[in-house]
Amino acid sequence: MIAGAVLLLAGLVTAAPVAPVTSLAALQTAIDAAAPGARIELADGVYTSTKAITIRKSGITVAAANVGKAEIRGSAGFVFASGASDVVLTGFTLRHKGRLAIPPDSHRVRITRNNLEIDVPVIPDDAGGWVEVSGDDAEVDHNMFQNRTNEGVYVHISGPGANGMAKRSWVHHNYFYNHKFSGGNGGESVRIGNSWRQKGSANTILEHNLFEKANGDSEAISVKSSDNIVRYNTMRDSKGFLVLRHGDRSVVEGNVLFQSGIRFHGNDHKIINNYVENTRDRAMVFGSGKEADSGPTSKLHDRPDRVTVAFNTLIGTGAVVDSDGGAFLPKDCVVANNVIQGKSSKLVDMRSGSTVRYEGNIVWGGTAGSIPSSGYRSVDPKLTRDANGLFHLGAGSPAIDASAGTYSYVTADFDPHARTGKLDVGADEFGGSVSRKALTTADVGPLAP
Incomplete structure (x- = not known):
């Protein structure tokens, strides 16, 4: 106003x-x-x-x-x-x-x-x-x-x-x-x-x-x-x-x-x-750690601590989820309920010694890499590209109602529409009347609605 x-x-x-x-x-x-x-x-x-x-x-x-x-x-x-x-x-x-x-x-x-x-x-x-x-x-x-x-x-x-x-x-x-x-x-x-x-x-x-x-x-x-x-x-x-x-x-x-x-x-x-x-x-990149915790004026790279990466749809070719170098490795982080799809022999490449809890992820099209077997399923999520050019879950996707753990702050998907019941894996909750589209120049700028 x-x-x-x-x-x-x-x-x-x-x-x-x-x-x-x-x-x-x-x-x-x-x-x-x-x-x-x-x-x-x-x-x-x-x-x-x-x-x-x-x-x-x-x-x-x-x-x-x-x-x-x-x-x-x-x-x-x-x-x-x-x-x-x-x-x-x-x-x-x-x-x-x-x-x-x-x-x-x-x-x-x-x-x-x-x-x-x-x-x-x-x-x-x-x-x-x-x-x-x-x-x-x-x-x-x-x-x-x-x-x-x-x-x-x-x-x-x-x-x-x-x-x-x-x-x-x-x-x-x-x-x-x-x-x-x-x-x-x-x-x-x-x-x-x-x-x-x-x-x-x-x-x-x-x-x-x-x-x-x-x-x-x-x-x-x-x-x-x-x-x-x-x-x-x-x-x-x-x-x-x-x-x-x-x-x-x-x-x-x-x-x-x-x-x-x-x-x-x-x-x-x-x-x-x-x-x-x-x-x-x-x-998705866990950034390098040059120090454990940055001070108020530090310019060094702070390691990621207690970061949650959840309910994302991540599509790539090489290491889709990756970590940079540095002496201070990711600590007490969570990678949960993501769809990770690509063609690499190591779709997740987290540096050894990182402390990351994995649960409920779906990995498809390549080898999981550094995720322990308890943290993912290798199964086709049946992603289907819609009229707006984005991948959503197709009917019968094994991602539907398949999430692990409790993430009470995840109440909507990327469309967005409400997530209900047992949540779906990835950025999309199957169904709903709203379909996300990427922004174009018609949606932004001086002459947009």
């Missing part, structure tokens, strides 16, 4: 008229004069900025009159002043220099339905975002981010001070496209936190986003904070993985990944109901 509507419902203000403007100078004047609830609209056209367009007022909406038809170029763009809260910025095509940064004391800012291809120079030790979020309760939705070629990320959730995290960011229905930075590190599409913020509880929700050609880093999504939810995203044609790089207690659920995978470090994560189809190998 936009800020003006919140104020109206609270009975604090009456509806303010829309203020149409036709120049950047008039836009700045209107912003400076705006009262809470005001909506300022910039007419269609291409505008060249020579200085920042500063939003100092709270409770206002700054919009393009028509989505995508007011383009801003030049040496600067929009700037949120310290304390500017309950602001909506919507509908612009942004081609200027300089990032959009939400300050730590600016809360409930929404950036929606914009098309961004901006120029943010690289600052040493600050590979920051085109959108940099440091304030609480920000919403970044229905935007397009495209064609970044230098170091840095599209969206970065940061925070106040040396190690604080912005709280409750909601990043959804965005299209992240064609990040092609050729360096070895620092080119993620989304980064939630930093190594030195890893112990901060961000409670970010990253959902219903489409990632394509996320090739700026081995991590397309990099989580470097704690207590986040990454769900229902689609990733395709990308070298980057969905990675829990630092932090603890995050949930990765219901994502659909093609030619990519999931890698994780840290403690107490739940990785459930994901669909990964990767003919390039490595669908």
Whole structure:
């Protein structure tokens, strides 16, 4: 709900008229004069900025009159002043220099339905975002981010001070496209936190986003904070993985990944109901451990402790479930009720000495590898590709009603629809009226519903 509507419902203000403007100078004047609830609209056209367009007022909406038809170029763009809260910025095509940064004391800012291809120079030790979020309760939705070629990320959730995290960011229905930075590190599409913020509880929700050609880093999504939810995203044609790089207690659920995978470090994560189809190998990776437990500022790889990987459908060619190197091996983890299908002589390749409990898995098409015989069945799960191109359980699948153990937090499948009774193995619960499809450009970005 936009800020003006919140104020109206609270009975604090009456509806303010829309203020149409036709120049950047008039836009700045209107912003400076705006009262809470005001909506300022910039007419269609291409505008060249020579200085920042500063939003100092709270409770206002700054919009393009028509989505995508007011383009801003030049040496600067929009700037949120310290304390500017309950602001909506919507509908612009942004081609200027300089990032959009939400300050730590600016809360409930929404950036929606914009098309961004901006120029943010690289600052040493600050590979920051085109959108940099440091304030609480920000919403970044229905935007397009495209064609970044230098170091840095599209969206970065940061925070106040040396190690604080912005709280409750909601990043959804965005299209992240064609990040092609050729360096070895620092080119993620989304980064939630930093190594030195890893112990901060961000409670970010990253959902219903489409990632394509996320090739700026081995991590397309990099989580470097704690207590986040990454769900229902689609990733395709990308070298980057969905990675829990630092932090603890995050949930990765219901994502659909093609030619990519999931890698994780840290403690107490739940990785459930994901669909990964990767003919390039490595669908699920237990990350390397360079230390037992990361300190609050460590940049080393934390071993995975007490991570549950359950009810996923994992399809690959080589080692579908794999573990990286490092002296500190996965400890007290669980791999349960997954469908693991491929062609390798070792579909699961966990390093010797890892302490992992296996139960209820179905392995098919190759040799199980390092799973003990008590932790899996070798049986055809009868996966059937549906009209949307995803594998679901076919009638008579031995995965139906075949799960082991109790996982009370698994209440839906990846479609999603409710799981009932004895749960099915893999990301799909057989039957139901909902059929998942991978996101396309029609589902995300400025013009999506």
